[in-house]
Amino acid sequence: MSKAPELVHELRTPLAAIRSNHDILEKAFQSLRAHLGTNPGDETLNLLAIVEESLRISRLARERLEAVIRSVREERRQTNLHDAIESALALLGHELKGRIRIVKDFGDITAVDARPDQLHQVFMNIILNSAQAIQGTGEIRITTRQDGPMVRIMISDSGPGISPEIRDRIFDHGFTTKGAQSGMGLGLVICHKIIEDHAGHIEVHSDIGKGATFTVVLPAAPGAEKEG
Amino acid sequence: MSKILIVDDEEMVTTSLRNLFRLRTDYEAITFTSPEEALRSAERHMYDLVISDYLMPDIDGITFLSRFKEAQPYAIRILLTGYADKESAIRAINEIGLYQYVEKPWDNDALLMIVKNAIEKAALLRTLEQKILELRAAQGSLKEFQNELIRAFI
Numbered sequence: 001m002s003k004a005p006e007l008v009h010e011l012r013t014p015l016a017a018i019r020s021n022h023d024i025l026e027k028a029f030q031s032l033r034a035h036l037g038t039n040p041g042d043e044t045l046n047l048l049a050i051v052e053e054s055l056r057i058s059r060l061a062r063e064r065l066e067a068v069i070r071s072v073r074e075e076r077r078q079t080n081l082h083d084a085i086e087s088a089l090a091l092l093g094h095e096l097k098g099r100i101r102i103v104k105d106f107g108d109i110t111a112v113d114a115r116p117d118q119l120h121q122v123f124m125n126i127i128l129n130s131a132q133a134i135q136g137t138g139e140i141r142i143t144t145r146q147d148g149p150m151v152r153i154m155i156s157d158s159g160p161g162i163s164p165e166i167r168d169r170i171f172d173h174g175f176t177t178k179g180a181q182s183g184m185g186l187g188l189v190i191c192h193k194i195i196e197d198h199a200g201h202i203e204v205h206s207d208i209g210k211g212a213t214f215t216v217v218l219p220a221a222p223g224a225e226k227e228g
Numbered sequence: 229m230s231k232i233l234i235v236d237d238e239e240m241v242t243t244s245l246r247n248l249f250r251l252r253t254d255y256e257a258i259t260f261t262s263p264e265e266a267l268r269s270a271e272r273h274m275y276d277l278v279i280s281d282y283l284m285p286d287i288d289g290i291t292f293l294s295r296f297k298e299a300q301p302y303a304i305r306i307l308l309t310g311y312a313d314k315e316s317a318i319r320a321i322n323e324i325g326l327y328q329y330v331e332k333p334w335d336n337d338a339l340l341m342i343v344k345n346a347i348e349k350a351a352l353l354r355t356l357e358q359k360i361l362e363l364r365a366a367q368g369s370l371k372e373f374q375n376e377l378i379r380a381f382i
Contacts, residue, residue, distance in 0.1 A: 016333035
């Protein structure tokens, strides 16, 4: 059964909250600016800058959520997973640059029947999570392998690893270890739902001190050729 | 001051709506993440309007609103719906006398307009009911006066 309506449903709630708060913040920002005298003090200017930055972040969050919701309606087609991984890496370039070394070990795999934008979102979220888990410099290894009728994509990081208690809750809605300022605990929930919607699954393996590996398993598209 | 009760199991929704009503209206918005707690509050306090989410873990929004209606039949009922439950919301309009359903993500201005109109409509209905009662009382005393007049002349 398709998980798409459920996914859209779950995303609409945070989107609603973000949109509503964005609107309130924008109006507050405008009236704050209108009420300022000709010579506002430093503290007021700092406050204005904070509100403006919050507006920018909420706009980004809103756009990303809207992109995922839009992608649910995208048609499925034969998708090259290496392309989806490369496009995620290209977008994350700024986040990874100079800090994270990316090692690609791409095998001969077949295409999958998928919505490319959604897979792009999945790889973005997993790689970003891995990068955020690494303190200072480190390495992310991306391995792809054919496993009979399935394709496996393994994303391993050299971070501190995930404790079993956290590992069990990692795909729970609203669960985050990044603190209220950083995450809403949605990224991996979205990944999980998207992969389930593609008749696949995500596994996570980790030993404390030895990093973590997220494995995405997807069924190969019927009759697809290996893409190498 | 008009009082609004809001229930949604997602705290981010109740917080957003509470902030919206606090900053842009003079309504008092009381929020709950548990429908049962909201119903307990309805036994003790009067509300002008109630907004409920549809998909909640223990009770769905339609059941909640129909139980709320038993406690406070005059409170206006609004349902917040997601993507998958729109059909159920439309059915509920007739089943439980829903004033309106609002889809997530809502537009703040549109939601405020719906709530404002609903509260004004409720106030008008209450005034109308009051006037009808006054009219009935006036009619009653007029009848009595008429009877007295008849008795005086016959």
